Amino acid sequence: MIPVQGYEGRAVAVLGLGRSGLATCRALAAGGAVPLAWDDSPESRARAEAEGIALHDLARADWSQIAALVTSPGIPHLYPAPNRHLAAALAAGVPVDNDIGLFFRSFATAQTIEMDQPPKVVAVTGSNGKSTTTALIHHILTAMGRPSQMAGNIGTGVLSIDPPQEGEVIVLELSSYQTELARALTPDIAVFTNLSPDHLDRHGGMGGYFAAKRRLFAEGGPDRAIIGVDEIEGLFMAGQLAEAAEDGRVIRISSGQKLAGPGWNIFARKGFLAEYRAGRQVASIDLRAMPGLPGAHNHQNACAAYAVARSLGAAPRLVEDAMASFTGLPHRSQLVAEAGGVRYINDSKATNADSAGKALQAFDHIRWLAGGLGKDGGIASLAPYLDRVAKAYLFGHSARDFALQLGEHPHEIFDTLEQATASAIAEARSGDTVLLAPAAASFDQFPDFEARGEAFIAAVQAGHATHE
Structure with a gap:
């Protein structure tokens, strides 16, 4: 405590x-x-x-x-x-x-200040990927033998963690609800993964949502800021935080584009992570065979976690070895079964169209389970990825709205997730991926996305899929 x-x-x-x-x-x-x-x-x-x-x-x-x-x-x-x-x-x-503000207000004590290696705090925010990024940072540190605790919006509440020991790193996942209200925000390292529309009713629109995330960097002035620059908001914030193009206190990260310039840049393209400093490559990691990090969205998470580990002094090869043993988080691109050449992927955490789109980009020959309480815009933005979808199996409150947005693309409407899953299992063929990426909140039929993911796993088991 x-x-x-x-x-x-x-x-x-x-x-x-x-x-x-x-x-x-x-x-x-x-x-x-x-x-x-x-x-x-x-x-x-x-x-x-x-x-x-x-x-x-x-x-x-x-x-x-x-x-x-x-x-x-x-x-x-x-x-x-x-x-x-x-x-x-x-x-x-x-x-x-809120409790986050109380945590930062109370974290430093006379005992921690006198330590030779005072504990540090890493805080991760963003629309998508922050849970996986937080867990991956914690995993890397633990695998390398460095003491670490994980808390915040994932796992333990921030005030429930053990008092930190010398050299320990506390890794926090922080939502926009948490960063917006906290009166103290003073992490040593702050991470911004990305931004896409979400929780707009709570923040009065996209500008308020971005402002809530930005407070993590503007209020406390972290020693190191790791910023995803694949959206204009991240690019803008990186520019605001850096004193010059070569300012190493800001690390820019990306998935899909090569980052140039004299600063500290880490990016992933075609499955390879590359680190550049002062315009020269200093390290490269092959992410393609890492089972816990499938798809471009997870490669962005890998870039962020890698940047944190490097900021804490870890060698690139040690980080690579630790990443290779990461198995991923439940309900986030989680392989739950494979049978008859069909993979069953639980991405129940894909509660908006942007995160569902990232899941769709990670697989081919998809039988897509989508539905729940849809958000503004529904799934219209996912049209570019429908060439990967053999058929959509729609369920829940927004199923009919989603069906209208799919138009002539093959789809079927069901009352429940269980019914949709049973149909997808029956129609799947070798080489297919049955993917739960709902693109909607779960609250029409489930208390949270975890319960929805567990229901999918149970439905897969009931359909006689065999776990590997």
Whole structure:
């Protein structure tokens, strides 16, 4: 646990009692604060009480006696409208923060500052690939024998990690919800993977979404910024952060284009990762045979993780060896079975069209499972990749909308993912890939993308596919 500093003897309201909210209550108490915990959900309040956390109805709060409000990432604080408790805190002039802000505020202690090798924090954000990038960085460090913990939007809540030891690297995945509200953001190394439309209702449009991501770099001034430049936003931000073209504090990364110039550039083309410094190549890695990193989108993730490892002083060959043993994350281009020459790929994390497009580009002869709660634009942007799709199997709330956007391309509509999977299995032939890349949120039929992915795996098993 990371005890929260700066609120000793003072009351701090905690709104939202999920994983991060409960951890925040414990960390505040450990630091000597008095947490006032609340959640509008009776079920969440019951879970908190079962853990011995005292509840305090914020509708009756005396905000003049409260030092700060800490809110969970899922609770709206600005758009489309702030939560009523949060609005009351703002009206009273009470500072609003989240667990990420508390973590950065409390990470450095007298003990860590006195270490010969103080621990470092790497923070990863972006629209797609941040979970895989975070996990790959953690894997590389662990494989090389360097102590590391992984937390944030993946795995453990940031305040629940163990106090860092000398030389340790904490690797955080941070969503736009987390970076937008945190009052402190001071990573040693910050990574921006890419940007595509997502969560626009929460950020008031694309500009607000980009601004939320950009705060990770603008607020704390990381020692090293690793920026994906395949979209104009990343290219713009890299230009803003660098003092000159040769400024090595900014590492530009790309998947698909060769990066030139006198700076520090890392890019992947045709399955090969290349590192250039001062206009000269210093390393190259063949990514094509790495089973945990299929497709161009994962090659971008590899570039980002490689850049972090190099920034921390790792030798290229050690990084390559570590990457080769990475098996990938569940629900992200995950090979779940292979039978009769047919591969079954679970990419349930592809919750928008952009991430689904990256999955479609990674495979051929695809029987594509798509559907759920579609987002703005649906799947219209995926038309260029339909030559890879033998047939689409559409399910859930947006199935008919997706069907209209597919036009004459072969497709069929089903009520459920299970029905769609059974049909794809029955029609698949040797050389095909049955791919779940929904291009939609899961909340019409599942609590989250993980549950949707598990349902797909169960349906594949029920269809008598044999695991390798």
